[in-house]
Amino acid sequence: MISLYKKLQQEREFVISNQILRSGTSIGANIEEALAGQSKRDFTAKMSISSKEARETKYWLRLLKESEITSIGVDSLILNIDELIRILTSIVKTSQQNLTKS
Template identity: 40%
Template sequence: MNKEELKNRTKLFAVHIIKFIESQPDSRSFRVLSNQLIRSATSIGANYRSACKGKSTADFINKIIIVEEEADESFYWLELIEESGLGNNTAVAYLKKEANELTAIFTSIGKTAKLNQQISKNSKSN
């Protein structure tokens, strides 16, 4: 998956979260959880775009770590919605799967970037 495809995927995830939230019955508990969910889910794409414009490898890595954390946080809020019975189970299952996949993708990107940074440092010191 290239950078543009990943940008689109993170944006589509945010759109699906927004549509999911708007389709659910309103309650005090759901409102609280959905406010947290929409913040973390929309932050994934915004922070990934920022990471792509990173000023250095270290800047890129720091921003990718934030993206990874936001994806994992989105998964957490979806778990709470599911386990408290506040959302449509089919929709939540799809969104959890996507949040989990995004977390794995960004974890992998972060690990690769850190490894490449270490290799670069080691080759410069030799």
Template identity: 45%
Template structure:
């Protein structure tokens, strides 16, 4: 990546890589349904934020971030299900990373609305 990096783009990409790895572990344990749901929502966050970087307008930018915020909430749901289900790998590190991403994304939405 280039020297001046966009923090939220970098963090969501790295988070998506972690989600891919975690979902592979779920699939190895035959937890296919949750693995598929988590893979979709967890990788969609970064995809929407990356899309927002080329938004056509401020409203489009905010809209893409709001979609990412919804995907963040869905991803929290799947990770919490994994955390509290028996025989699932521990997702705590992903939850911590997602909490940080969520705070940044929400600040960006609020700040963008004020401009």
């Protein structure tokens, strides 16, 4: 995401690049917070935020691709974010189920 941000900045695309940087880096930051969570509920909440940020990042990547405001290819990033969304969704669902069992 940071590399894409830098490329977009070089092309003088500032709005979407800032959005992608913000949401894309928030994914990892919230995962790190989840891993240091004070409770199972805290872990689940932070992972849920990561999942939402991943979905937002996918939105910005799709918008970037479909708007054709740049020639930078983002297809592989969209595939990667799709996989990450699936992983995070699975983690959140499992964590929520474990919360109800406790």
